Amino acid sequence: MDTLSGVPPRSADPHLHQRIINTAARLLATEGAVSARRLARELGTSTMVVYTHFGGMDELSRQVMRRGFGDFGAELDRGAVTDDAVADWMTYLWSYRRFALREPHLYAVMFGPGLAAFRLGDPADLEAARSTFVSLLRRIHACVNAGRWEVDDVTTAGEAVWSGVHGHTTLEHTGFFGAVGRDPVRSFSEILTRMSIGLGDDAPATARSLSTARRRAVRADRTDAASAR
Amino acid sequence: MDTLSGVPPRSADPHLHQRIINTAARLLATEGAVSARRLARELGTSTMVVYTHFGGMDELSRQVMRRGFGDFGAELDRGAVTDDAVADWMTYLWSYRRFALREPHLYAVMFGPGLAAFRLGDPADLEAARSTFVSLLRRIHACVNAGRWEVDDVTTAGEAVWSGVHGHTTLEHTGFFGAVGRDPVRSFSEILTRMSIGLGDDAPATARSLSTARRRAVRADRTDAASAR
DNA sequence: CGCCATTACATGACAATGTTATGCATAACA
DNA sequence: TGTTATGCATAACATTGTCATGTAATGGCG
Structure with a gap:
């Protein structure tokens, strides 16, 4: 819905890029699969981070x-x-x-x-x-x-x-x-x-x-x- | 929608089982992938044939x-x-x-x-x-x-x-x-x-x-x- | 021959997937 | 401080496998 300012707006995480790769690798190792939603849930973000940082799941997999x-x-x-x-x-x-x-x-x-x-x-x-x-x-x-x-x-x-x-x-x-x-x-x-x-x-x-x-x-x-x- | 009797109801095809396997193999070879819907479209049936005959895509793949x-x-x-x-x-x-x-x-x-x-x-x-x-x-x-x-x-x-x-x-x-x-x-x-x-x-x-x-x-x-x- | 039960199949819906359009809030900058 | 740009959330869309439901045809039995 509308963004409540009660939620502290997450400041840009300078290490998010690496965190995504690391988390994806960990999920791959522990759960055998990485989905955009599972990854977002694990990171506490939305699935969009995959697209702003990598353009899609393919490029993330390659990283x-x-x-x-x-x-x-x-x-x-x-x-x-x-x-x-x-x-x-x-x-x-x-x-x-x-x-x-x-x-x-x-x-x-x-x-x-x-x-x-x-x-x-x-x-x-x-x-x-x-x-x-x-x-x-x-x-x-x-x-x-x-x-x-x-x-x-x-x-x-x-x-x-x-x-x-x-x-x-x-x-x-x-x-x-x-x-x-x-x-x-x-x-x-x-x-x-x-x-x-x-x-x-x-x-x-x-x-x-x-x-x-x-x-x-x-x-x-x-x-x-x-x-x- | 409601089934119009103008469409000739397809009688049970006794070879459908084999046809499914053959078509799946052909699609796999020519298109590199087999989806239930693609298969149904190719066969002129619904996706349900996969489930009545094989119980799911997995068993079909194994066949x-x-x-x-x-x-x-x-x-x-x-x-x-x-x-x-x-x-x-x-x-x-x-x-x-x-x-x-x-x-x-x-x-x-x-x-x-x-x-x-x-x-x-x-x-x-x-x-x-x-x-x-x-x-x-x-x-x-x-x-x-x-x-x-x-x-x-x-x-x-x-x-x-x-x-x-x-x-x-x-x-x-x-x-x-x-x-x-x-x-x-x-x-x-x-x-x-x-x-x-x-x-x-x-x-x-x-x-x-x-x-x-x-x-x-x-x-x-x-x-x-x-x-x- | 006619009725019933079983079975095969179509329809449509549901959950999960990758992806994207939109909008807003923060960050960067002048 | 005002403006721009960017990063991210929301929510939607298309596609996947799957299944609940309904229907029509088939086959057995009186």
Whole structure:
């Protein structure tokens, strides 16, 4: 109705822009969906803020996606660089899986077919996604430099690796492994193992690296679980 | 309004059930989305037919998905069995990619996170998806029997392979390869190659099988394009 | 053959979605 | 202080899936 001046008129919040993105990301993570009205209710505003600040839900989703890629990349790059390059590469991919499992909806926004990063070719979106890919390529390069792998085209190898882990995580998100009573960890290990051997490593060395990376991953899982409490 | 008897009352169509599924599949393929109203308009009925026949859009989508898995499996099993088991396996996966590219929306319904096959555990849905997986396992078994691969756990190997090709197709669907100017065929070939070597084949034999399978795939692509005309 | 019950379907309404036109109150500025 | 601009709330519109209601056709039974 008419605006009663009894209600203190909300002064312009200088951080509203970021608050919207943060709240949208939180709602996405906790409730699996973000609607303009749900978001407005959470923010204590009207749905119009989405349109004055982002022009619509699409652009907001892309901003959430960009932030997601930022967090994703930061978390992936946290992995140490040791003298076992293949183990480092595997650790990187275990972190990849950990993030995807912890943030399934964010991952879906980032890689899903909805308003995927690449279709609406905003260079900033493309760059956000590409930087994490480049980070993977560095790990692969290290394996080549260490003499473990023989790869002429690192980018193509990176695409193959990425396809494998991305496919695995999306399958795991659908609940496939649980539904058929299979172990996703075993399947993921298989991908890492066969890929490493296929890229030139010998089987025993890959097995040793897998053990190392698996140990690190279990420890990181525990840290993750502890910080969630 | 009141029902004018001037309009000939539509007698119960005994094939309506199938017509709904077929039309939904067609709309999904041609328009990328199926809404109850769009479907009703196409069928010349009201939206209620969806509810009397399926109870809602969800169940209808699952029926479309089931039909999709049927077509998918039939098309995949069309590949010949020759004395080059690895080439046969690769041909199978090229067919996989071909189907996914030709029917992106159907593929998304089949494997997407929406009302994924596995989450709502209807055994019929599970079986529909599983049968195509079993078909993949047969191809892998043939490679092992031929002495090309050394695999103790065929199912786990199948999951790894599936992750790779599934991940690749979903990435291709997002438009990633086009956006960054990369060649999806090369990436897909890399997956097949590294996986085959990783599963025990030697590199030259894998390369020969890849050539064979690629030739077959190109021919099948042509046939596909011709029949589309 | 004629009546009744069941069933299939159309109509229209409801809630929730993204979006937008309108208006007002505050903020920024001269 | 007066003017402009902007940010946001209100309320509406179109579209979605869904459902309550009514009606007409179908099929069984006397």
